[in-house]
Amino acid sequence: MTPETPVARHDPGAFDLTRDVAPGLPLTLVEQWRASGRTAADARRLLGAHVTTGYSVVSDSAGLTRLSRSLGLLEVLALIDGPKRLLHAYGTAAGGRAVGVWAADNAQMFHPASTGADVLLSALLRTQDEIVRRCRVRIGVGVHHGSFYDLDGGLYGAEADAVEVLAENHTEGGEIAVTEAVAERLPAGHGFVLHRKDVPGVTGGPLRAVYRVLDGPRAGKAVSGDGAARYPIPYSAAFYEDLLRLERAPEDAGLAATLAERHLRERTVVLVERGEADAGDRGVVTESVTRSVDRSAAGTGDGGSEAAILRELDLSVAMRETGLRLLPPAGAVEIKVAGPLGIYLFDEPAAAARFARDLRAALAEAGMTCRIGVDTGPVLAGPTPGGGWDVAGAPVNLASKMAQDLAAPGLVCLSEAVGAHTGLDGFTLARHTVSGVDMTFYQG
Known part of the structure; x- marks a missing residue:
């Protein structure tokens, strides 16, 4: 990534592409499909081995349009890195794993069905608290418990698509929106405050009802998000180290210009x-x-x-x-x-x-x-x-x-x-x- 030109200002919304699917296609599965009779029974047989049940947690950033009017590309990438690091740190502490490559401003975690819904929501509330305290960018989060097809590290199926739409199109910065299947798994006396959320085009579909999590107990153990375990970054290791330097010195215009010349x-x-x-x-x-x-x-x-x-x-x-x-x-x-x-x-x-x-x-x-x-x-x-x-x-x-x-x-x-x-x-x-x-x- 040797530079040829200095940084240019980028247009608002430059990070809106859908990126929750795996970076590659499940070629072996497609080969098996092509070699089969391509019937409904064949489809059930081939995908049956890839069914997984648990929680899909999808996030999307808010407030980038305003910030991106005055900041360069690398500065925006540095801004959206912080929330992703915190979401990954608290998510993995709660037993989750990252899904796909976290390009753009989107991120996705998967938690096994054995995870308590209260444990997951406590971790997400703590995550949102830390993002508000430490980051300039806010994220909206959608959570659904259901069955998905895990294909080469990406989650597929109607329920996977629906929770992505919920997070990207129907959440605000700082919000946690959970589906009925998540709310049903909260234990009695859980202490969370839920409020019904009407989501046209989503409510009543695969996700059934949707609720906002207004308050509740937080995960007790604070994590920094700066540990050795990193979310699946879409950059080279050398560039990411430079991005962390810029994140630690957001007001250093000279550093931003130097890194832009180096990488763009x-x-x-x-x-x-x-x-x-x-x-x-x-x-x-x-x-x-x-x-x-x-x-x-x-x-x-x-x-x-x-x-x-x-x-x-x-x-x-x-x-x-x-x-x-x-x-x-x-x-x-x-x-x-x-x-x-x-x-x-x-x-x-x-x-x-x-x-x-x-x-x-x-x-x-x-x-x-x-x-x-x-x-x-x-x-x-x-x-x-x-x-x-x-x-x-x-x-x-x-x-x-x-x-x-x-x-x-x-x-x-x-x-x-x-x-x-x-x-x-x-x-x-x-x-x-x-x-x-x-x-x-x-x-x-």
């Missing part, structure tokens, strides 16, 4: 959001993609939801295979494919724009729609300690907003900065305002 580089981000496959379209990447769509999409009885999970994983693997086939041999890297999202990093904007158009055409040939956003600028990117790559910065945010918030299915969106480096035949200028930010880009 100009790169181009391609972000792809895959839509559903159309089994009626001609051409498929693999025969199994179409066959799995045919059989699992029609399933409405037992095993239908399991088949839907495997179908989605199959499509994600197919998208990954297509992207890797089209990547140039030099000057580009796949960052990740997780769920319907794929992220790629390029040295040159023109090469990134060509790849985006080629990938769209290849996915369409395979019967899959997509929306793609491409932007260029200073980013933090590099290999993670657990393998794979990760990237953060304004170009990720802008590419995400173009692809996920603004583009119609089948469109490629190029920022003005990317458009200056590539041909724009077939593209038209578009202007939109998203989250109070005026955006001008090309789409076609």
